[in-house]
Amino acid sequence: MVxxxxxxxVSRFSExxxxxxxxxxxQAIGKVVLQQES
Incomplete structure (x- = not known):
């Protein structure tokens, strides 16, 4: 499985x-994840 x-x-959209x-x-390895602020 891949x-x-x-x-x-995890970074916020504001960041x-x-x-x-x-x-x-x-400095980041792989995918960068952005979290939607509510």
Whole structure:
């Protein structure tokens, strides 16, 4: 079974710029998860 590799850190949509920068700088391994704020 193949499962996606998820980053252990979940970011809020308001932190999307920081999450994008983390992914771009290769500090995040796998998928970057954004959580919708309610």
């Amino acid at each position: 499962r996606p590799l998820l980053n252990s850190q 999307v710029a920081a999450a994008h920068q983390r992914a771009k700088s290769e």
